[in-house]
Amino acid sequence: MTRTDGRAPVDVVEYTDPMCPWAWGSEPVFRRLRAALGGRVGWRRVYGILFDHDDDPAPDPAAETAWYGTYVEDISGHTHAPRPFRLSRVAASSWPSSLVAKSAEAQGASVADRVLRRLRESVFVLGEPADTPERALSAVRGVPGLDLDRLAAGAASAAVAEAVRRDRAEARRPVPDVLSPRGDSPHPGAARQTPDGGHRYALPTLLLRSPAGVRAVPGWRPYEEYVAAFEALAPGLLADPAALGSDAALARYRSLTDPERAVLAAGPWDPARAVRVETAGGPLWLHPDEAAVHPAAGPGAPSFS
Numbered sequence: 177m178t179r180t181d182g183r184a185p186v187d188v189v190e191y192t193d194p195m196c197p198w199a200w201g202s203e204p205v206f207r208r209l210r211a212a213l214g215g216r217v218g219w220r221r222v223y224g225i226l227f228d229h230d231d232d233p234a235p236d237p238a239a240e241t242a243w244y245g246t247y248v249e250d251i252s253g254h255t256h257a258p259r260p261f262r263l264s265r266v267a268a269s270s271w272p273s274s275l276v277a278k279s280a281e282a283q284g285a286s287v288a289d290r291v292l293r294r295l296r297e298s299v300f301v302l303g304e305p306a307d308t309p310e311r312a313l314s315a316v317r318g319v320p321g322l323d324l325d326r327l328a329a330g331a332a333s334a335a336v337a338e339a340v341r342r343d344r345a346e347a348r349r350p351v352p353d354v355l356s357p358r359g360d361s362p363h364p365g366a367a368r369q370t371p372d373g374g375h376r377y378a379l380p381t382l383l384l385r386s387p388a389g390v391r392a393v394p395g396w397r398p399y400e401e402y403v404a405a406f407e408a409l410a411p412g413l414l415a416d417p418a419a420l421g422s423d424a425a426l427a428r429y430r431s432l433t434d435p436e437r438a439v440l441a442a443g444p445w446d447p448a449r450a451v452r453v454e455t456a457g458g459p460l461w462l463h464p465d466e467a468a469v470h471p472a473a474g475p476g477a478p479s480f481s
Contacts, residue, residue: 186386186410191347191377193226194273194295195305196261197248197395198396199380203296204435205399211440212386213406213418219283221292223274223340224347224379226229227267227307233309234266241265248300249456253364255396256435258455260303267305272331273298274340276312279330284321290319291327293431294470301453301472318429318469348376351383354394365395384409399439422447430466434458 192199210219212285234240245263252259253434267273273295278365280291298306298315306312315327330336350367354377357364367375381394384405391405406413421440426432426447437445451467453460467473 186360186384186406186413188220189226189383189385190219190221191219191379191381191383193224193270193379194277194292195267195270195299195307196226196379197251197257197300198255198378199257200222200296200300201251201257202396203257203293204433204439205397205402206427207412208437208439209400209402212409212414214415214417216413221277221288222346223278223343224377225270225272225274225340225344226379227270228344229269229271235297238266251363252457256461258433259457260301261300263299263303263454265305267299267307267333269307271340272309272312272387273306274307274343275331275336276316276327278340278343279327279333279336280316280322283321283326287319287321287418290430291316291322294319294330297431297460297470301455306307316470317352317471320465348374350375350377350381351392353390353392354378354381357392357394359395359397359401361396363396365393365397367394386410419443422450426450426461429464431470432461434461437461 184398194451241263244266250257255406277288277292277295280288286418294316295306298311300303304311306315309331313324316322316327317324318424348370348396354365354367355375357366365378365381368378370376378394381392382402384391386409388409391408393402393405420428421443422441422445425437425441429436432440447461449464451462451464451473453462453472462473
């Protein structure tokens with residue numbers, strides 16, 4: 177198969193959710209993968225809706241929040257991703273953040289990446305899930321290049337709602353390989369059973385398609401497993417990106433966790449004027465321009481002292 181756009185004949189589908197702690201913990205590997213691929217593949221995000229409209233409400237919201245906070249803490253122990261000092265509540269719904277993330281795609285890949293990042297940080301840094309339209313839009317305010325009015329109009333549109341409904345349905349048609357995946361990961365990514373007796377991809381899952389076949393890499397996995405999947409379909413496609421110094425890495429990504437800076441920034445970590453945001457799971461490093469508009473560091477940021 178020949179691609180008319182000049183890219184390699186591999187398409188990647190990322191099944192995810194802005195509120196998923198395992199997806200948050202996979203960001204260092206996924207960012208490294210995208211850098212190594214250098215735009216030579218198609219990469220599409222599908223929002224699987226982790227917290228759905230029709231989920232039964234918790235009989236004791238405070239107890240549920242306490243349990244879920246412990247669950248996130250346990251996952252952070254594996255991924256070393258930041259986690260909030262205090263989680264205000266379990267997300268009521270994934271729909272508002274998924275609609276905003278999907279709407280952002282109309283403004284380009286860079287804006288969409290940064291919008292999704294802010295939505296993740298709303299829960300795993302601030303402890304305030306972006307689970308209403310107002311909270312989701314507030315969380316992404318100030319993202320560079322973002323037209324907030326256009327984003328809000330898109331997120332409220334019938335077209336974006338239908339796109340997310342299609343995402344939700346697609347995430348509930350997993351390939352057979354993810355029903356009983358192998359591996360010793362604490363989150364091997366076996367497809368989740370749904371109330372109707374079907375299955376949904378575990379989050380996150382990457383599905384790679386090419387004329388050479390299909391490979392699924394479900395759950396939380398090391399970078400080498402993704403490399404092996406790409407090598408099986410398109411040998412030599414991955415290329416080590418040029419090393420970025422600490423300042424350049426922070427300028428490119430604007431927001432870095434400690435696990436991310438370990439794989440995305442070369443040399444000593446001493447970025448000029450970086451703003452350090454403390455979390456219960458380690459620091460989040462913000463570029464100064466990002467800190468000026470980020471809800472974790474900008475005006476009105478919560479205090480945890």
